[in-house]
Amino acid sequence: MIQSISILAGQGRHGRREGFDRIDMHMGQVVSIVGPTGSGKTTLINDIELFADGDTPSWRRILINGRPAPADFRYNPARNPIALITQHTTFLSDLPVREFLETHARVRTEGPHAPQLVAQAVDFANQLTGEPIDLDNRMTELSGGQTRALLIADATVICSTPVVLLDEVENAGIHRTKAVQLLRQHRKVFVFVTHDPRIALLSDFRIVMQGGGIVRVLTTSEEERGVSVHVNRLDDALSTLRERLRGGERLTESNWKEVA
Amino acid sequence: MKVVICAGPATTGKTSVLRHMIRKLLQAGQRPAFLKLDVQYADEDETLAAEFGIPTKKVYTGELCPDHCHVMVLGDALQWAATEGAEVLLVETAGLCLRCAPYIDGGLGMIVLEATSGMNLPLKVGPMLSLADVAVVTKIDRVSQAEREVFRARIQDVAAQVMVREVNALHGIGIDPLVAQVQATPDVDGPLYLRGNPPVGTCTICVGKKEIGWRAHFGVVRALESHNFYRGE
Numbered sequence: 001m002i003q004s005i006s007i008l009a010g011q012g013r014h015g016r017r018e019g020f021d022r023i024d025m026h027m028g029q030v031v032s033i034v035g036p037t038g039s040g041k042t043t044l045i046n047d048i049e050l051f052a053d054g055d056t057p058s059w060r061r062i063l064i065n066g067r068p069a070p071a072d073f074r075y076n077p078a079r080n081p082i083a084l085i086t087q088h089t090t091f092l093s094d095l096p097v098r099e100f101l102e103t104h105a106r107v108r109t110e111g112p113h114a115p116q117l118v119a120q121a122v123d124f125a126n127q128l129t130g131e132p133i134d135l136d137n138r139m140t141e142l143s144g145g146q147t148r149a150l151l152i153a154d155a156t157v158i159c160s161t162p163v164v165l166l167d168e169v170e171n172a173g174i175h176r177t178k179a180v181q182l183l184r185q186h187r188k189v190f191v192f193v194t195h196d197p198r199i200a201l202l203s204d205f206r207i208v209m210q211g212g213g214i215v216r217v218l219t220t221s222e223e224e225r226g227v228s229v230h231v232n233r234l235d236d237a238l239s240t241l242r243e244r245l246r247g248g249e250r251l252t253e254s255n256w257k258e259v260a
Numbered sequence: 261m262k263v264v265i266c267a268g269p270a271t272t273g274k275t276s277v278l279r280h281m282i283r284k285l286l287q288a289g290q291r292p293a294f295l296k297l298d299v300q301y302a303d304e305d306e307t308l309a310a311e312f313g314i315p316t317k318k319v320y321t322g323e324l325c326p327d328h329c330h331v332m333v334l335g336d337a338l339q340w341a342a343t344e345g346a347e348v349l350l351v352e353t354a355g356l357c358l359r360c361a362p363y364i365d366g367g368l369g370m371i372v373l374e375a376t377s378g379m380n381l382p383l384k385v386g387p388m389l390s391l392a393d394v395a396v397v398t399k400i401d402r403v404s405q406a407e408r409e410v411f412r413a414r415i416q417d418v419a420a421q422v423m424v425r426e427v428n429a430l431h432g433i434g435i436d437p438l439v440a441q442v443q444a445t446p447d448v449d450g451p452l453y454l455r456g457n458p459p460v461g462t463c464t465i466c467v468g469k470k471e472i473g474w475r476a477h478f479g480v481v482r483a484l485e486s487h488n489f490y491r492g493e
Contacts, residue, residue, distance in 0.1 A: 074434075085404070092407065094380065155406070
């Protein structure tokens with residue numbers, strides 16, 4: 001059983017030592033990674049996903065329950081307790097959705113649950129995306145939003161891994177609030193790479209990155225939790241306006257007054 | 261002498277994987293030599309010699325098919341590597357027609373495939389995959405994790421006994437288990453044999469008969485509406 005996952009400091013660009021010694025993430029926690037583009041956020045989650053052991057350019061080390069990851073985790077992806085949802089919004093896989101998910105369910109689970117899992121995964125995905133996915137669609141035909149929704153559903157339902165890493169989940173046409181709600185129902189470690197204040201403030205703590213390295217770790221304060229209520233209200237207002245625009249409507253002053 | 265034979269379609273990252281293996285073998289105090297077989301162009305022998313100062317050689321296979329050429333030259337290459345004082349001979353070959361496999365009994369057979377190549381590739385590469393000891397999957401950073409796992413399953417569906425190793429050849433991640441496998445490979449000894457059976461060798465096209473239509477040929481032939489049959493003496 002995985003209880004915790006830890007990051008031991010390495011170095012940023014130009015060999016600068018990182019501003020922390022060790023970060024521990026425990027089951028049930030939500031963690032955000034924030035920082036400008038190019039600050040090394042994606043590299044950090046790649047390190048986590050590969051169980052870096054001083055063998056990546058950052059020299060970081062990742063521990064599981066305080067110890068280096070067993071070789072099995074590193075070399076057999078079907079045993080990997082970490083699911084990574086990357087910024088890739090296209091699939092290269094030339095299979096129908098059903099065959100892809102069935103194959104994945106077969107390697108990820110033992111026993112006869114695979115067909116149920118496939119149905120559950122598509123159901124989950126269809127709660128996140130506005131355009132329903134059909135099992136007979138080819139993977140390569142899916143839109144960016146459908147792809148992202150399917151990857152999140154696959155990681156949560158089929159992989160059912162204790163750790164999920166999400167790289168800028170807010171970027172590709174999915175129902176964000178719904179995603180966070182659905183994900184929160186699963187007791188896992190969720191690590192969001194994000195530019196989204198709503199997701200960042202909803203985290204237990206956030207890892208701040210600059211110049212390829214981690215510069216500090218900030219626990220969400222009581223004051224910030226208060227601020228997050230306002231942020232959510234703003235975000236909801238913006239979402240309502242966005243949906244009207246996406247629906248081909250015109251915006252009016254009264255629309256703004258309704259949401260503001 | 262240990263022999264590692266590395267095959268795989270063009271541009272999958274064979275040389276990148278071998279480069280990282282050479283670095284790690286040298287760090288472990290072993291002396292590798294490198295042989296590159298290619299049809300018409302290769303400069304990996306020069307770049308690897310310049311980078312690591314190891315003995316390297318290349319052979320242009322030209323008119324011979326690469327696997328045919330490989331069978332012809334490998335005996336000499338082992339002697340060459342031995343005179344150079346090498347302990348491991350790494351052979352990189354193209355493996356073009358997908359009917360043969362260049363692996364030999366007693367050596368380590370390694371195929372390099374890229375995760376970006378489509379889910380049906382494992383079904384298409386024939387004995388080059390099914391007779392290998394290890395399938396190395398490169399370019400894993402270019403696909404989603406789910407796709408990596410499904411690609412691995414597709415490999416194991418056609419070649420259940422082949423060990424699959426994902427590597428990031430850009431950063432050299434995942435190379436250690438490959439090097440451990442090289443180190444666990446015994447030295448080759450005595451007459452060497454190809455691991456698989458080559459396809460039918462009496463091919464009139466291979467010997468230069470260009471006329472179209474099965475009636476102009478003999479040996480194993482086939483017509484449009486029937487399966488292979490034997491015609492001739």
